[in-house]
Amino acid sequence: MNDERQTVVIARILLPAGRERLAERFDLREGGLDATRADLLEMVPGASALVADPSMPVDSDVLDAAGASLKVVANFAVGYDNVDLDACRERGVIVTNTPDVLTEATAELAIALTFAAARRMSDAERDLRAGQWHGWDPAAYRGIEIRGSTVGVVGLGRIGTQFARLAHGLGAKIVYTSRLPKPETEGELGARRMELRELLETSDVVSIHVPSTPETLRLIGEAELELIGEEGVLVNTSRGPIVDSVAVAAALEHGTLGAAGLDVYENEPEVPARLLEAPRAVLLPHIGSATVRSRDGMASAVADNVIAVLEAREPPSRVA
Ligand code: NAP
Numbered sequence: 001m002n003d004e005r006q007t008v009v010i011a012r013i014l015l016p017a018g019r020e021r022l023a024e025r026f027d028l029r030e031g032g033l034d035a036t037r038a039d040l041l042e043m044v045p046g047a048s049a050l051v052a053d054p055s056m057p058v059d060s061d062v063l064d065a066a067g068a069s070l071k072v073v074a075n076f077a078v079g080y081d082n083v084d085l086d087a088c089r090e091r092g093v094i095v096t097n098t099p100d101v102l103t104e105a106t107a108e109l110a111i112a113l114t115f116a117a118a119r120r121m122s123d124a125e126r127d128l129r130a131g132q133w134h135g136w137d138p139a140a141y142r143g144i145e146i147r148g149s150t151v152g153v154v155g156l157g158r159i160g161t162q163f164a165r166l167a168h169g170l171g172a173k174i175v176y177t178s179r180l181p182k183p184e185t186e187g188e189l190g191a192r193r194m195e196l197r198e199l200l201e202t203s204d205v206v207s208i209h210v211p212s213t214p215e216t217l218r219l220i221g222e223a224e225l226e227l228i229g230e231e232g233v234l235v236n237t238s239r240g241p242i243v244d245s246v247a248v249a250a251a252l253e254h255g256t257l258g259a260a261g262l263d264v265y266e267n268e269p270e271v272p273a274r275l276l277e278a279p280r281a282v283l284l285p286h287i288g289s290a291t292v293r294s295r296d297g298m299a300s301a302v303a304d305n306v307i308a309v310l311e312a313r314e315p316p317s318r319v320a
Contacts, residue, residue: 012035053075054081072315102298114146124141147170152177173190205233235261263284
């Protein structure tokens, strides 16, 4: 009977690859792309499942507004720094994410940002579009090549490892940081593990792949940028709070950092004005997982997780 169907709240939107399977089984309440926190607090009472995404914090107020009916918060992302895991655990609410399906897309975007920043593509294209290209100039827009460079991977997890494979395939030497050694990847890629400071000093390109946690907050600030140096390239496709983006803007202005390729920012969708004005910066609007295959895979994974929990089975990707 219709009135026995459980309710799934989709904080913003879920792509059809996941939404249609949920709509067959449950009543849906959907906030839409412009949904605010106030909209979420209004929609969520009585829900059995909440589909969130990185732009929608899920904290104790949201959980309390949902009430005792809530069984699962299914995040439409692999990162889950927007979800208060302890508050979910305290209330017996399961939390799930969408790993693996976005690994390739995000690793490829990190490679794209590496090339774009290393070759000054944003500045070059901006000048061309502004009518500021006055002819071939042997001294202009000189960057670095990936072949023969040292690429430092901060966080050799799923995405970091795939990024390292791609960079290795392009002829880079791989160094990495992680809390635990990764002997298999060391064997496969000849990768060498080192402390962050040594990695920053050693690498021509530094790419960030750790999750956003209290330990990784502002992992890269002014002092770390100085170690990357005036020829070095910083790439961040992980989460904004890991990198101090105003310090990145200052380092680019002062010429103490070679270039930066960023996909994520501390207070999205805000981007610091100083960063927008900085030279040698390639800035993307959080599109790491934005391929058709990856986003459909993520939507489908969200549906798998919600359906499993609401049918009293273990979800495929539980994080709490
Ligand atoms: P993952 O497999 O969990 O990899 C993260 C790695 O970071 C782990 O292997 C872990 O290795 C390491 N790590 C964790 N905490 C650390 C710490 N405090 N210090 C140093 N290393 C630490 O996750 P993933 O699937 O690769 O995703 C990584 C992140 O990418 C996500 O959390 C998300 O924020 C971001 N992401 C962004 C986009 C985008 O659109 N831009 C798309 C997808 C993912 P050890 O345990 O060995 O230290």
